[in-house]
Amino acid sequence: MKHEHGFTLIEVLAAIVLLSLILLGVYSGIHSATRIVHGGEERIGRMDEVRSTAQFVQREVAQALALPFAVTDDGDGIVFDGQPDSARFVAPLPGYLGRTGAQIMTLQLVRDNNSNRLQVTFSPLPPDGSPPAPPGDPEILLAGVNSGTFAYQGYDDQGNPGPWVDRWPDGRRLPAMIALRMKLAGSVNSPEIIAPLRIDPTSVNGRNPLGNLPRRPSVLR
Template sequence: MGEQRGFTLVEVVVALTVMSLLVLATLTAVRTLGDTHTRVEATTLRLDEMRLVSQFLRNSLRQAVPVRTLARPGGYLLGGRDELSWIAPLQGVEGVAGLQYKRLFLDGDTLMIQFVPFHPALESPDWAEATAHPLLTDVSEFTLAFRENPQSAWLEQWGEQEGVVPRALKLQLRVRERYWPDLIVLPDLYQAGY
């Protein structure tokens, strides 16, 4: 009978080592793929949030109207570095239509918005009685600036004495320790030639 030859212990150890390295490489690739998918999904959600909030704010601020109330004949758009009140139509909300007082402000780390139906006799709505709706969480910085005309400097305050509605509004947001691109809004009334 012929001599039967099997694997030596060294050959078995080498084969197991090579197979272990292949399994390790495969598991590392699968884990990296899973981590990449999680990061891509988080980035996509963050960008969707940025797009939706920016679009909502842009549309709402763009529609700011120079309504003169009995108490404020100069018009109603008031703002500081971290709070803004204005009048604009409210669209897309079930059961609510027409002009609304709107207020945008930071409460802790949450950007909030409030709505109160417009009434020309009101000097300012009672914001303490109005429901505040969270618009964005994890906000560490929120500032506003206003521009009188394209050549002027940005102002930190806007009141009745400045005019009816600024030519441009700039919002700066820092969310989850990342700065969003500045949101600069030009109200429709200037684009329409008022």
């Protein structure tokens, strides 16, 4: 008689183990590929957020107007307030943002849990010179900022660019340029955002809105 032999238990177990290892390798490869794709998408999305933030800051700072939104103790108009963590000025906004006319804009770095966020608030500039209304709810431009600071540059008496300072010394005049330096959480690096003003920092449409100020570049003292 011919005897038919099947697989032994050890052979079956060895085949199951081998198949499990193959399936585990395939799953690990698919999981790694998926993680890489998702990580790439998150990185691209983060870079788009940084790029959009830079474009917004540069566009709005470039349109800053030398219009006073407050007064000093001496009665001089304040057209710019530059601090290490915030910058306040007046600028027009595009219509698609749902706001029209000159707006008091405040860019500010605010602590948010374990990091910071860059946000902006708006308040319409009253045309009759009355006190402005409190700003509306903040709009977040960029979250996940480990650290950041604003810096400002003006001109010296000879019209040459002065040093960068972390506080703007003369609120009666606009700076020539604003810089925003940030360190972001994660692997995306934030370039230094440099935003120059397009107009003469002491005039608007060829005239000085503050009669007691000379028409010349701002001076750092």
